[in-house]
Amino acid sequence: MVKVIFEAPSFLVLDKPPGLVTTSSETQKEPSLEDILKSEFRINVDRGGIVHRLDKDTSGLLVVAKTQGALENLQAQFKNREVKKQYLALVHGAITEAGKVEVPIGRNPGDREKFVADPNVPNAREAVTLYEPVQNFQFSIFNFQSIFNDLNKIQTRKLERSQYGIFTLLRCYPQTGRTHQIRVHLKYIGFPIVGDGKYGGRKTGRLDHRWCPRQFLHAAKLEFNDPQTGERLSFESELPEDLQQVLKLLQGDALHE
Secondary structure (H helix, E strand, O other), X not given: OOEEEEEOOOEEEEEEOOOOOOOOOOOOOOOOHHHHHHHOOOOOOHHHHEOOOOOOOOEEEEEEEOOHHHHHHHHHHHHOOOOEEEXXXXXXXXXXXXXXXXXXXXXXXXXXXXXXXXXXXXXXXXXXXXXXXXXXXXXXXXXXXXXXXXXXXXXXXXXXXXXXXXXXXXXXXXXXXXXXXXXXXXXXXXXXEOOOHHHXXXXXXXXXXXXXXOOOEEEEEEEEEOOOOOOEEEEEOXXXXXXXXXXXXXXXXXXXX
């Protein structure tokens, strides 16, 4: 179910649910957002009017053009960095200060389905992400034991020694729009997103999915100019219920700075 947040004559603002691929491809079997926009919303524009993308398991705000003129206008706003985006991400580890990651991103030569922050990979492009911590968390002993009650003592000690169970909720502000940018940049600085098996590691991802159903990344705010009037518009999307439940599990376990 795709929720319409706002509708204007030339564009829509949608709240994309997790599990929905944004654009169609030959390998994609299930309907994509592009398919839905063309069939259900009757948008007869290139790519169903999609201006920017969210990863399949990322939820949150997307602006969609209803006319070719609006599509070109919004694409120009993204290119000129007039669009402001804010994401919420839960990451492994304790971050206590705001920071900036400014490392080019390119396709991983060893795995074409992944990207890497490395200026030396072929076709690496400029990528900049700002971030700031919202709150630090740590599993209570009760929650830790409840979630991992099938592990033996050696496995449990290994998890504890690796400091698994310490997390930070971040606000992220991507200044550029590279594929997987936030995920790749947070991995680069050593704080991968909870539930992100692609960049956080398969083993860690499996542990995460015991208590977090998907990668914890949500497009929470979006700001741009109305392509017709030029008026500055701002939209917000609340954290979805599945991710709210994750934070409720961690609530009360905040680390004191």
